[in-house]
Amino acid sequence: MNVNLKINDRPVTVEAGSTILEAAEKLDIKIPTLCHFKMDCFHMEHRSASCRICVVEVKGRPNLAPACSTPVMEGMEVKTNTLRAINARRTILDLLLSDHPKDCLTCPKNLNCQLQELAQEMGLHHLLFKGEQSTYNKDLSSNAIARDLDKCIMCRRCETACNSVQTVGVLSGVGRGFKAVVAPAGLRPLAETECVFCGQCVQACPVGALSEIDYKYPVWRALNDPGKTVVVQTAPAVRVAIGESFGLEPGSISTGKMVAALRMLGFDKVFDTDFAADLTIMEETTELIERVKNNRDLPILTSCCPGWVKFLEHQFPELIYMPSTAKSPQQMFGAITKSYYAQKIGVAPENIVVVSVMPCLAKKYEASREEFSRNGVRDVDIVISTRELADMIREAGIQFDQLDEETYDSPLGESTGAAVIFGATGGVLEAALRTAADWIAGEDLQEIDFKAVRGLEGIKEATVKVGGLELKAAVCSGLGNARKLLEKIKRGEANYHAIEIMACPGGCLNGGGQPYHHGDTTILEKRMEALYRADAGLPIRKSHQNPSIQKLYEEFLGEPGSHCAHTLLHTTYIDRKHPKK
Amino acid sequence: MSDQCCCCSDCGAMPPELKRKFDELDRYIAELHPDDNPDRSRGFLIQILHRAQGLFGYLPEDVQKFVAARLKLSPAEVYGVISFYSYFTDKPVGRYKINVCTGTACFVKGASKVLDEFKRRLNIKEGETTEDGKFFLGALRCVGACSLAPVVMVNDKVYGNMTAEKVADILKECAE
Structure with missing residues (x-):
């Protein structure tokens, strides 16, 4: 059913149940918002109407109406910019700012802050209210997510991300009135909670209350240490997002410029996590085929995503036999660099610094997990996010958009199309299917696009015939969707051979460390499209055909699944629900 | 209370008096049938916390986790409600x-x-x-x-x- 109304005297027809905000969008009338957060493709909407910045005047209604949560009605007459609405908005913003620090210059969200943007748009040049300021200690307990509650405006978008979308359930409004904060149970520091560090709360936070733990300085220090060989790896999803930080169109593939910039920053070798993604496929697919043939421990779950792995360890410890034991590409890269590559260049592992550039904040946590070191040397030393790399490039005065394209160093920089799609939900499974199909059929198959597993939907299914086998697979992104699927598996209602799970809705392209999208999902679609474009443009599109990978097995690892491969490239999981005393 | 505790790993070591209280709370929650309509289970939260505080004198973390698991809510949400109402306390209080x-x-x-x-x-x-x-x-x-x-x-x-x-x-x- 449709509803007719007028906004600023212009008629518009929208579906019943729409909000004034949605009707205004249809007319390209912008109503300012702050606490409202909507991501249609993930069925997420945070509509708490708590900030009241979007108030408008509705004819016949005595009080102002919040546009984000007021449903339209037949014959409604809305005015968005009456003096009363403008005054109310300014007062609201003034009050919000009265309890918000004004240290924008040093804030991690400076120039990416929606409150700052609002103050600028509304032309607020002096503040009337000088009120009490909240003071809390910063939570820097984890090595992934920083919480600075002085900056929190209580929009509670992070709660929706954490509780409704991810069902991790770590954050909640605590206390009341002026003393209310968003915090974990018992006001514990984040490191002591079930937080998986996916960073979706950081993406949702409109201000600087949530941000990443910054590791730029340790990278600068390593780069300026003459005694260290500093090696960098870049994750698949970084190359299709980093350009946004320098004004390039979303969906630009900036691989070559990024490599050039990394070399200018002073990295001794610029390598690619994609190489390790190909390696992951070798190990994981071997495990998949072995488990399917012996019909044991099915379904096999992917283990590339540290947020998802931690979620499983906390929430479904009874299923920890299910994920592939293969380490994530980031960790495989570290392990191979500090063994195979260290030997090759004749440098002691302790004198090599592995820096990762990740779209992710959980990768910071993953690199610090106890299992991921050998003889006291960490596999991966420092992890920075896409945003932090962009900051470093800016700090070094490099004109990113002007750079000539360069290529990765050899041998850990060679990769295939199967690896680059790891950055999108469905990519890991598609890459595994490409290799599994070839291996089972024993030939070089030409049909390699598994389109059923592509796209931003939360849960996707596909049945693939390979050789005499019918493989049932599922792809899942967003931990809320993962929970649904895992509960089905526990009840015995789902029958799959393989499932790919990524913590962030849409996969790594929407990671917590990516440039802020502020809820604009078209950016995510363009990043995804760019990843598949990059895949299609590569000469080799199957992991097992990567010549550097083949050489790695010949010279060093032996066969996939060999003893040496298991020592270096596989891991174990921990029951975090019933910790050993 | 079921044999396998939903919140902690040390049920075996639980003193009988404490176990009796948990059992009673469990029976009280069971009578409310929170699983019949999971979407409405948070509607029972306050009355359950009220009962729990009556039993235990206060609402320690283990009790919060227990209630959260029984109602399929996150411990953070339960803590959020406790911290909102001045009646509830998560610290032991005098007799x-x-x-x-x-x-x-x-x-x-x-x-x-x-x-x-x-x-x-x-x-x-x-x-x-x-x-x-x-x-x-x-x-x-x-x-x-x-x-x-x-x-x-x-x-x-x-x-x-x-x-x-x-x-x-x-x-x-x-x-x-």
Whole structure:
């Protein structure tokens, strides 16, 4: 059913149940918002109407109406910019700012802050209210997510991300009135909670209350240490997002410029996590085929995503036999660099610094997990996010958009199309299917696009015939969707051979460390499209055909699944629900 | 309570008295059938917390986790509700919970004088427990007995028409 109304005297027809905000969008009338957060493709909407910045005047209604949560009605007459609405908005913003620090210059969200943007748009040049300021200690307990509650405006978008979308359930409004904060149970520091560090709360936070733990300085220090060989790896999803930080169109593939910039920053070798993604496929697919043939421990779950792995360890410890034991590409890269590559260049592992550039904040946590070191040397030393790399490039005065394209160093920089799609939900499974199909059929198959597993939907299914086998697979992104699927598996209602799970809705392209999208999902679609474009443009599109990978097995690892491969490239999981005393 | 605890790994070591309380809370929750309509299970939260605090005296973390698991809510959400209502406490409190109503009617009729007298005699501040663990002193908003204002509650017992002079009598009564 449709509803007719007028906004600023212009008629518009929208579906019943729409909000004034949605009707205004249809007319390209912008109503300012702050606490409202909507991501249609993930069925997420945070509509708490708590900030009241979007108030408008509705004819016949005595009080102002919040546009984000007021449903339209037949014959409604809305005015968005009456003096009363403008005054109310300014007062609201003034009050919000009265309890918000004004240290924008040093804030991690400076120039990416929606409150700052609002103050600028509304032309607020002096503040009337000088009120009490909240003071809390910063939570820097984890090595992934920083919480600075002085900056929190209580929009509670992070709660929706954490509780409704991810069902991790770590954050909640605590206390009341002026003393209310968003915090974990018992006001514990984040490191002591079930937080998986996916960073979706950081993406949702409109201000600087949530941000990443910054590791730029340790990278600068390593780069300026003459005694260290500093090696960098870049994750698949970084190359299709980093350009946004320098004004390039979303969906630009900036691989070559990024490599050039990394070399200018002073990295001794610029390598690619994609190489390790190909390696992951070798190990994981071997495990998949072995488990399917012996019909044991099915379904096999992917283990590339540290947020998802931690979620499983906390929430479904009874299923920890299910994920592939293969380490994530980031960790495989570290392990191979500090063994195979260290030997090759004749440098002691302790004198090599592995820096990762990740779209992710959980990768910071993953690199610090106890299992991921050998003889006291960490596999991966420092992890920075896409945003932090962009900051470093800016700090070094490099004109990113002007750079000539360069290529990765050899041998850990060679990769295939199967690896680059790891950055999108469905990519890991598609890459595994490409290799599994070839291996089972024993030939070089030409049909390699598994389109059923592509796209931003939360849960996707596909049945693939390979050789005499019918493989049932599922792809899942967003931990809320993962929970649904895992509960089905526990009840015995789902029958799959393989499932790919990524913590962030849409996969790594929407990671917590990516440039802020502020809820604009078209950016995510363009990043995804760019990843598949990059895949299609590569000469080799199957992991097992990567010549550097083949050489790695010949010279060093032996066969996939060999003893040496298991020592270096596989891991174990921990029951975090019933910790050993 | 089922054999396998949903919240901790040390049920085996739980003292029988504590286990009895958990069992009783479990029975109470079961009677509400929260699983029949999971979308509405948070509607039971406050009454369950009320009962739990009655049983345990306060709401320790294990109890919060237990309630959260039974209602399929996150522990953070349960903690959020506990922290919102001044009635709930996650810290152990004295055997005698003295609560002075400071709602509008009681306030007007001199509740603050009564509260001050309790503070003076017990030598503690609002929200604290005496060192011997005997008395807790708190301030409540309206308990719905405005005609008796000002009102003091000691555990479940209501004392109306309070004056500062009566404070000593109440404390003496508790000592007996």
